[in-house]
Amino acid sequence: MPSYETIVIEAGKKMSRLSLTVSTWGNISARDPETGNVYLTPSGMDYENCTENDIVVFNAMGKRIKGRRKPSIEKDIHLLIYQRNGHVNAVIHTHAMYSTILAVAQLALPVITEEFAQAIGGEVICSEYAIPGTPLLAEHISKVIEDGHRAVFLPSHGALCIGENMDVAFKACGVLEKAAEVYIKVKAMGLEPRIIPEADVGHMFRFFSNQYGQAAK
Ligand SMILES: [Zn+2]
Numbered sequence: 001m002p003s004y005e006t007i008v009i010e011a012g013k014k015m016s017r018l019s020l021t022v023s024t025w026g027n028i029s030a031r032d033p034e035t036g037n038v039y040l041t042p043s044g045m046d047y048e049n050c051t052e053n054d055i056v057v058f059n060a061m062g063k064r065i066k067g068r069r070k071p072s073i074e075k076d077i078h079l080l081i082y083q084r085n086g087h088v089n090a091v092i093h094t095h096a097m098y099s100t101i102l103a104v105a106q107l108a109l110p111v112i113t114e115e116f117a118q119a120i121g122g123e124v125i126c127s128e129y130a131i132p133g134t135p136l137l138a139e140h141i142s143k144v145i146e147d148g149h150r151a152v153f154l155p156s157h158g159a160l161c162i163g164e165n166m167d168v169a170f171k172a173c174g175v176l177e178k179a180a181e182v183y184i185k186v187k188a189m190g191l192e193p194r195i196i197p198e199a200d201v202g203h204m205f206r207f208f209s210n211q212y213g214q215a216a217k
Pocket residue numbers: 025026093094095132157158
């Protein structure tokens with residue numbers, strides 16, 4: 001298995017290449033569930049140029065234990081989510097275009113595609129507004145995650161997805177962005193998207209979590 005530093009760096013490159021963020025914005029972290037250590041992207045660095053030494057590592061108490069770079073300004077969001085949500089081991093904050101449109105409009109995104117039901121499992125709402133990098137924004141975001149959401153819009157800002165690991169969180173970010181685009185375009189046609197009933201969403205989410213894909217060897 002690659003190091004957690006590498007997992008974070010590769011996710012950053014992918015986020016940048018898939019245009020899920022703009023320039024150096026957005027941030028990514030992973031938690032090692034065995035040690036509780038959190039690996040976070042540095043502030044304002046090009047994802048393509050990040051190396052293992054640029055990743056900032058915090059222990060389970062939130063104390064920096066490795067890395068000389070200034071951490072992402074949203075470190076409080078990442079650390080608070082891990083502290084309060086034991087099942088979360090990856091957090092990705094994007095500035096993706098269509099997710100940002102809904103965040104700016106302060107709209108919730110209902111479950112409108114099956115992959116959305118499978119990867120996110122419930123509607124995505126907007127958190128309350130707070131200025132980036134503040135403890136208050138961390139509080140607002142963490143509260144939505146504690147309420148059981150796996151993704152959230154940040155008003156005037158972007159989106160954030162969590163997962164049990166980086167693959168799960170990354171899939172959620174991609175699916176969210178596509179669903180946001182589909183939603184906006186259906187609305188732009190003057191039509192109403194079909195919202196998948198809650199019972200079906202629950203069924204698909206459980207199936208995807210437990211049975212979809214190839215069993216691990
Ligand atoms: Zn941001």
